[in-house]
């Protein structure tokens with residue numbers, strides 16, 4: 001999986017500065033407006049706006065049928081967080 005460096009944006013949920021992205025399906029494209037970004041720090045599902053800034057998504061938006069890959073990425077991030085913390089929260 002290729003990591004793409006970005007100008008960067010803070011996660012609207014946890015405030016962590018996100019200056020990199022990795023495509024969940026393994027490709028190496030740069031995020032475009034409307035693309036989904038899962039925060040590497042907290043697992044929040046966000047969306048890139050036209051200025052490549054991360055914007056929050058509502059719970060309803062996150063549960064759309066086309067969000068399956070984003071939800072799987074969120075689970076992976078949260079699993080990694082739990083492993084780092086030595087806890088099993090999910």
Ligand SMILES: [Zn+2]
Pocket residue numbers: 011012013014015016039040041042043044
């Ligand atoms: Zn976050």
